[in-house]
Amino acid sequence: MKNLTPIHTSSSRPARLAALKQSFQDWNNTQDAITRLCRRLSTTLSLENQLTILADEMSGTIPFDALNYRNRIARQDFVFATGMGGPHRCEYRLTLEGLPYGTLTLHRRQRFSDDELAGIEMMLSGAICHIRNACQFLTIEQAALTDALTGIGNKRALDEALQRASAMSNRHGYAWSLILCDLDHFKQINDHHGHVVGDHILARTAEKLEQALRNSDTVYRFGGEEFAILLPHTNEQEAREVADRIRNALESIRVDGGEIPLTVTASCGVAMHLTEESSEQWLARADEALYRAKAGGRNCTRVFASIS
Numbered sequence: 557m558k559n560l561t562p563i564h565t566s567s568s569r570p571a572r573l574a575a576l577k578q579s580f581q582d583w584n585n586t587q588d589a590i591t592r593l594c595r596r597l598s599t600t601l602s603l604e605n606q607l608t609i610l611a612d613e614m615s616g617t618i619p620f621d622a623l624n625y626r627n628r629i630a631r632q633d634f635v636f637a638t639g640m641g642g643p644h645r646c647e648y649r650l651t652l653e654g655l656p657y658g659t660l661t662l663h664r665r666q667r668f669s670d671d672e673l674a675g676i677e678m679m680l681s682g683a684i685c686h687i688r689n690a691c692q693f694l695t696i697e698q699a700a701l702t703d704a705l706t707g708i709g710n711k712r713a714l715d716e717a718l719q720r721a722s723a724m725s726n727r728h729g730y731a732w733s734l735i736l737c738d739l740d741h742f743k744q745i746n747d748h749h750g751h752v753v754g755d756h757i758l759a760r761t762a763e764k765l766e767q768a769l770r771n772s773d774t775v776y777r778f779g780g781e782e783f784a785i786l787l788p789h790t791n792e793q794e795a796r797e798v799a800d801r802i803r804n805a806l807e808s809i810r811v812d813g814g815e816i817p818l819t820v821t822a823s824c825g826v827a828m829h830l831t832e833e834s835s836e837q838w839l840a841r842a843d844e845a846l847y848r849a850k851a852g853g854r855n856c857t858r859v860f861a862s863i864s
């Protein structure tokens with residue numbers, strides 16, 4: 557470790573301290589647009605908050621009718637929009653050190669002048685490092701919620717989604733259903749064909765599940781060969797139909813397994829969220845329904861009925 561100069565031998569430098577104080581006050585109080593923009597942007601790593609700040613600071617100098625930003629981060633589209641329309645637009649592909657950080661578009665009823673375009677570019681130059689940091693932060697956040705093998709949400713993402721869904725169901729009384737879907741006898745596939753084939757089947761399962769569902773439904777891998785599907789605005793009868801459709805879709809998977817192609821079946825457990833139920837209780841009931849499907853011979857769906 558580097559030795560620090562002992563305090564008693566270092567002389568204090570009042571002039572430098574005074575200059576530092578002055579510089580801090582200047583930095584803090586300056587009305588200079590770029591400094592203020594960067595100071596505000598540095599307070600947050602949320603890309604949405606940063607774009608809100610950028611729109612706010614920019615509109616003070618260069619009025620516009622709408623600001624749109626889009627980027628694809630960790631397999632998901634990130635879209636930010638504020639304001640409405642305008643036939644004239646200027647568009648910037650944001651890059652830093654050769655890497656892309658999204659596209660920002662400003663719309664306005666009047667044409668942008670050359671000076672205004674130069675002003676926009678200056679503000680974007682001031683903002684780009686912060687935007688890069690926010691994009692990278694979002695990538696890391698998404699990675700922490702993503703299953704590396706299949707690219708869908710992981711157990712942590714499911715836990716968060718279940719908590720949000722329980723809260724919304726309690727507050728608004730919407731029907732939410734949960735399907736737990738578990739491949740049957742998956743251990744045999746691993747044992748006979750190896751983990752690489754097993755991994756391939758898991759990836760194909762995730763793809764099939766995503767294809768079989770509506771955009772508003774979300775899919776998670778929350779254990780080895782266990783998947784969860786969260787269905788907003790769906791009661792248990794509708795969820796049962798979805799579960800059966802999912803099982804049919806999974807049966808169509810064909811994977812090279814030697815002489816004959818490998819196929820899979822799945823068992824599903826369904827539970828609709830009950831008022832005031834915690835997310836853990838909800839998950840436990842879906843798990844109980846899945847257990848019954850397994851005990852009932854597999855390749856079937858069981859529902860934990862909300863009314864017995």
Ligand SMILES: Nc1nc2c(ncn2[C@@H]2O[C@H](COP(=O)(O)OP(=O)(O)OP(=O)(O)O)[C@@H](O)[C@H]2O)c(=O)[nH]1
Binds near residue numbers: 750758
């Ligand atoms: N290839 C692969 N296999 C995994 C992964 N995670 C868990 N597994 C395997 O999944 C298998 C799960 O086995 P079991 O829990 O006995 O379940 P099963 O054989 O499907 O039996 P049932 O669920 O009762 O039908 C085990 O062999 C695990 O090693 C993974 O990421 N990749």
